Structure formats: C-alpha cells, structure tokens
Amino acid sequence: xxxxxxxxxxAIGVFRTLExxxxxxxxAAAMAxxxxxAGRKILVCGNGGSxxxxxxxxxxxxxxxxxxxxxxxxxxxxxxxxxxxxxxxDYRFEEVFSRQVExxxxxxxxxxxxxxxxxxxxxxxxxxxARRLGVQSIAFLGRDGGAARPLADVxxxxxxxxxxxxxxxxxxxxxxxxxxxxxGLLGRxx
Numbered sequence: 001x002x003x004x005x006x007x008x009x010x011a012i013g014v015f016r017t018l019e020x021x022x023x024x025x026x027x028a029a030a031m032a033x034x035x036x037x038a039g040r041k042i043l044v045c046g047n048g049g050s051x052x053x054x055x056x057x058x059x060x061x062x063x064x065x066x067x068x069x070x071x072x073x074x075x076x077x078x079x080x081x082x083x084x085x086x087x088x089x090d091y092r093f094e095e096v097f098s099r100q101v102e103x104x105x106x107x108x109x110x111x112x113x114x115x116x117x118x119x120x121x122x123x124x125x126x127x128x129x130a131r132r133l134g135v136q137s138i139a140f141l142g143r144d145g146g147a148a149r150p151l152a153d154v155x156x157x158x159x160x161x162x163x164x165x166x167x168x169x170x171x172x173x174x175x176x177x178x179x180x181x182x183x184g185l186l187g188r189x190x
Contacts, residue, residue: 118146
C-alpha cells in the first residue's frame, strides 16, 4: 500500500504506540509545571525539523496555547541564527546549544530537547551542560533513544525509526505536554 492510505496506516500504527508513553509524559509535565511555578525558565532546542518543534513549544509557552494566561518563560536556543553562527564559527557546531545553556541556564531551570535519532552531538552537549549546571532535562527522542536517553532526566521515546513519523509523534506529544502544563498551572477548567 502506498500514497495517502499507506502513510495514514503507518502514522496510525506509530500513534498507537504512544499510549505506552503516558508515564514519561506525565513526569515531563510535572517537571515543567514545577519549573514554571517556581518562576524558572524552560530552554528548548533541536535541529532541522526538531528545531521547528522546539520553536513551536517555546511559542506555545510564551504566547498562548488554549488558555489566556500569563506568558511563561521559554527560549528556543535554535531560534537565534547570529548566536548559533557565532558559536559554530568561533568554537564548534557541537557547542551551539551547550554554550547557550551555560549562558542562560541556572539550577532550577529546565532544558527540553528534541532529536529523532538521540545522537545529535550538539543536543548531547546541551544535555551534558544542563547536568553540570543542575538544570533538569526532558528529551523527546525516537528509535531507542540513542545516546541522549541516559543523559536526560526524563526521556519520552517514540519507538520508531523513520524521522518523519517520529517528528509527527513529537508534535502530538508536545501538544499533550502543553495540555498538561496549562491544566497544572490553571486547573483542568482554565
């Protein structure tokens, strides 16, 4: 089967596996709510399509998702091209996120990363920097989680190998995370 029907069948199959992620997603949501309640900030990053997911999540936090509420402190580390190119040029591309975590992150903050492979060197370095600084971390991953899985405090792993389907699942999961964040901060009824 190919075309739309085949893609839809495959995507539905991937989405059916997400039920098994309820515990890790709840743990991630509780961590994010605690961070925001404490007046701390969320740093988010990823590469390529995962960079878009990072920016999407930061936008939902700073702007609004479903509820009118106060702006929530979030920064997409991949959104500043000048900073990224400066770090990549003066140091290494592997440090484009970790240097920003070192500059902006403080104990009590939260780092959320997106990587479908779990092997992106700059994301791994960001997770290591977070750990050194006492910044908790959540990783949205694919496949088996890769090298990022043990570096994150909470790993939300979509057990699938195709990048496009993992990214689709991450998009859905980030909306589920936002549902839980708003419910945790505002109550179930807003």
